[in-house]
Amino acid sequence: MTDPDSIIATGRSPRHKAELRFRAYGIAAIIVSLGFLVVMVGAIVSRGTGAFQQTFVQIEINVPANKVDPQGTRDPNVIKKARFSSILKKAMRQRFPEAKSRQDKKSLYKLVSSTAEYTVRDAVVADPSLVGETSTFSIRASSDVDMFMKGNIDPTLEQSRRRIDDKQLAWIEQLRAAGQIEKQFNTQFFTGGDSREPEQAGIWGALAGSSLTLLVCFLLSFPLGVLAAVYLEEFASKGRINRLIEVNINNLAAVPSIVFGLLGLAIFLNFFQLPRSTPLVGGMVLALMTLPTIIIASRASLRAVPPSIREAAFGLGASKVQTTFHHVVPLAMPGMLTGTILGMAQALGETAPLLMIGMVAFIVDIPGGVTEAATALPVQIFLWADSPERGFLEKTSAAILVLLIFLVIMNLIAIILRRRLEVRW
Amino acid sequence: MNIQTNIGGATAEQANIVPNPIIEVRQAQVFYGEKQAIVDVDVDIQQNAVTAFIGPSGCGKSTILRCFNRMNDVIPICRVEGSITLAGQEIYAPEVDVVVLRQKVGMVFQKPNPFPKSIFDNIAYGPKIHGLTTSKADLEEVVETSLKRAGLWEEVKDRLDQPGTGLSGGQQQRLCIARAIAVQPSVILMDEPCSALDPIATATVETLIDELREKYTIIIVTHSMQQAARVSQNTAFFHLGELVEFGTTEQIFSAPREERTQNYITGRIG
Ligand SMILES: Nc1ncnc2c1ncn2[C@@H]1O[C@H](COP(=O)(O)OP(=O)(O)OP(=O)(O)O)[C@@H](O)[C@H]1O
Ligand SMILES: [Mg+2]
Numbered sequence: 001m002t003d004p005d006s007i008i009a010t011g012r013s014p015r016h017k018a019e020l021r022f023r024a025y026g027i028a029a030i031i032v033s034l035g036f037l038v039v040m041v042g043a044i045v046s047r048g049t050g051a052f053q054q055t056f057v058q059i060e061i062n063v064p065a066n067k068v069d070p071q072g073t074r075d076p077n078v079i080k081k082a083r084f085s086s087i088l089k090k091a092m093r094q095r096f097p098e099a100k101s102r103q104d105k106k107s108l109y110k111l112v113s114s115t116a117e118y119t120v121r122d123a124v125v126a127d128p129s130l131v132g133e134t135s136t137f138s139i140r141a142s143s144d145v146d147m148f149m150k151g152n153i154d155p156t157l158e159q160s161r162r163r164i165d166d167k168q169l170a171w172i173e174q175l176r177a178a179g180q181i182e183k184q185f186n187t188q189f190f191t192g193g194d195s196r197e198p199e200q201a202g203i204w205g206a207l208a209g210s211s212l213t214l215l216v217c218f219l220l221s222f223p224l225g226v227l228a229a230v231y232l233e234e235f236a237s238k239g240r241i242n243r244l245i246e247v248n249i250n251n252l253a254a255v256p257s258i259v260f261g262l263l264g265l266a267i268f269l270n271f272f273q274l275p276r277s278t279p280l281v282g283g284m285v286l287a288l289m290t291l292p293t294i295i296i297a298s299r300a301s302l303r304a305v306p307p308s309i310r311e312a313a314f315g316l317g318a319s320k321v322q323t324t325f326h327h328v329v330p331l332a333m334p335g336m337l338t339g340t341i342l343g344m345a346q347a348l349g350e351t352a353p354l355l356m357i358g359m360v361a362f363i364v365d366i367p368g369g370v371t372e373a374a375t376a377l378p379v380q381i382f383l384w385a386d387s388p389e390r391g392f393l394e395k396t397s398a399a400i401l402v403l404l405i406f407l408v409i410m411n412l413i414a415i416i417l418r419r420r421l422e423v424r425w
Numbered sequence: 426m427n428i429q430t431n432i433g434g435a436t437a438e439q440a441n442i443v444p445n446p447i448i449e450v451r452q453a454q455v456f457y458g459e460k461q462a463i464v465d466v467d468v469d470i471q472q473n474a475v476t477a478f479i480g481p482s483g484c485g486k487s488t489i490l491r492c493f494n495r496m497n498d499v500i501p502i503c504r505v506e507g508s509i510t511l512a513g514q515e516i517y518a519p520e521v522d523v524v525v526l527r528q529k530v531g532m533v534f535q536k537p538n539p540f541p542k543s544i545f546d547n548i549a550y551g552p553k554i555h556g557l558t559t560s561k562a563d564l565e566e567v568v569e570t571s572l573k574r575a576g577l578w579e580e581v582k583d584r585l586d587q588p589g590t591g592l593s594g595g596q597q598q599r600l601c602i603a604r605a606i607a608v609q610p611s612v613i614l615m616d617e618p619c620s621a622l623d624p625i626a627t628a629t630v631e632t633l634i635d636e637l638r639e640k641y642t643i644i645i646v647t648h649s650m651q652q653a654a655r656v657s658q659n660t661a662f663f664h665l666g667e668l669v670e671f672g673t674t675e676q677i678f679s680a681p682r683e684e685r686t687q688n689y690i691t692g693r694i695g
Contacts, residue, residue: 237501238501306538308534308536308538309538309540309541310499311496311532311534311538312534312538312539312540312601312604313540313550314496314499314527315494315496315527315531315532315534315605316527316528316531316550316551316554316604316605316608317523317524317525317526317527317528317551317554317555317608318524318550318554319524322554326550326554327540331541
């Protein structure tokens with residue numbers, strides 16, 4: 001019993017086992033979380049990629065000069081006012097003359113998007129030489145047809161239980177046989193704004209809104225956060241008040257984001273009467289939310305700057321401000337930027353506070369400035385996820401995909417910045 | 426502030442009078458909050474000589490050294506009383522600008538602490554903030570002479586644009602010395618400048634200190650008796666915040682008057 005070698009030898013095997021067991025737990029934990037990640041991303045990708053394609057129908061349309069532009073002025077403003085819906089409908093009836101009854105005609109018109117007439121109109125406005133001619137137009141299919149083409153509607157079901165009736169199926173077959181229906185890359189999804197029609201809806205409006213919102217958020221929170229951190233860490237006396245402020249900032253970082261939304265609603269909208277649903281107010285609210293994160297990250301990175309650097313500068317006769325801004329802040333900058341980008345990434349995915357300040361409105365236009373009504377990516381996802389149409393399902397996943405890609409990009413930028421700016425000691 | 430100018434008294438008798446003193450300390454007291462770190466210290470620093478501060482750990486060597494360029498100012502709880510003058514000017518007088526003071530009294534720290542910038546920028550920073558140079562050529566000249574005086578020029582002249590942190594420890598410490606001289610101080614404070622260096626780098630720095638004595642007044646804190654004996658002309662021995670004995674290095678090491686000094690330099694306390 002007194003021989004230490006034998007004691008150690010007997011103790012070794014349980015110790016060894018405990019180590020192995022711990023490793024096994026760790027690996028299992030990693031595998032489980034990776035599994036969840038793979039399932040989540042896999043589900044989003046498999047559902048979302050469909051939205052990057054859209055079904056188009058080729059139709060010959062005669063654009064009669066007497067209806068579109070009787071005076072022959074070829075003036076875009078005149079052309080714009082013409083009734084393109086009847087022109088389109090006529091072309092469709094000509095393509096499928098068998099549609100005679102009211103019911104059949106209605107089914108026929110539903111093959112293409114309800115926004116198709118604007119596609120035709122815009123094409124004619126852009127190229128007035130089409131007036132008086134018969135030419136082939138590539139027209140967005142309706143969401144139901146699109147869903148069918150993507151295999152999301154089962155044609156073997158009973159007619160009443162699917163959104164495409166038998167006649168429509170036959171027409172689609174005809175079109176397919178003639179090579180007049182095909183899936184194309186859906187540029188509209190990346191360049192368009194929101195729409196009531198799934199086939200027309202795009203993400204660009206939300207992306208622009210999010211970008212403007214984040215821009216405002218960055219311009220407000222970065223300088224404010226960094227200055228506050230520098231002041232608290234380098235200049236303010238480390239007394240009770242400083243500690244109180246620190247505790248409060250830490251608490252603010254943990255406040256649910258919707259509270260900031262309510263604050264924004266009460267102060268920015270109701271009190272200061274700032275325009276509602278705008279990136280300006282959205283950015284201000286998100287800045288409130290990210291400020292604590294930025295301050296905490298900045299203070300931590302300021303604290304990590306070795307005191308010897310401050311001493312060196314002081315010893316040379318540098319003033320406090322010179323020491324801080326010539327030496328300490330540049331060394332802390334990578335950490336500050338990383339914290340800021342992570343805070344911004346968090347802000348990018350934030351929905352609740354934006355709902356509170358009205359950025360949830362249905363907005364078709366692409367915002368051109370921070371004071372124009374806009375929506376944001378996560379809110380767009382929320383809106384689409386809430387829509388009953390089958391077509392919005394894949395849009396939702398696709399929008400999530402876009403959001404995730406942006407988050408990954410931002411995190412990558414944070415990593416690269418840190419690598420680049422970090423000074424090796 | 427309690428400024429006492431009487432040079433009489435027991436401590437002043439202890440040969441505190443050295444030829445042409447540049448710094449004169451009279452009845453200095455330093456407190457950290459309630460705790461008194463320096464008690465009634467009277468000491469004179471001879472111009473263009475090396476003065477060594479020795480004593481056991483925690484006896485207040487760094488504290489008194491950091492009074493000379495007011496580096497203690499950054500410690501909020503630190504309070505200094507008594508009189509410390511630099512060339513007749515009260516260092517702790519309210520009208521003194523610490524920026525100007527620190528330009529006159531440079532400092533080299535225990536651990537080499539070059540800025541994480543190029544060798545050139547390390548040296549150029551001081552002259553730049555004090556506006557000592559007007560043109561780029563001027564600045565280049567200051568950098569060159571400072572590096573030459575610090576005995577580093579030959580080793581780094583081809584890589585002035587490389588980071589100062591990439592040099593060896595001994596080179597870094599000489600870079601810090603060069604950085605301190607670049608602002609043309611009259612006094613250089615060195616707080617254990619060789620404690621992070623190997624014997625060869627230490628020897629180089631010691632030779633350098635001996636050369637610098639011609640142009641600068643140097644105060645060096647050291648834990649090495651041999652180093653104090655090798656580089657200094659005067660030595661002050663501190664114990665528990667008091668100045669126990671002050672005299673020429675020769676006298677302190679050959680014939681200390683106080684028993685405590687004797688015990689310390691022979692290694693019996695410390
Ligand atoms: N910032 C501070 N706050 C409070 N007390 C301090 C502070 N700095 C030093 N002291 C105290 O003052 C006394 C003298 O410290 P000082 O650093 O001057 O000693 P030293 O002689 O330089 O020691 P060493 O040889 O270990 O460097 C010590 O008792 C120390 O605890
Ligand atoms: Mg010390």
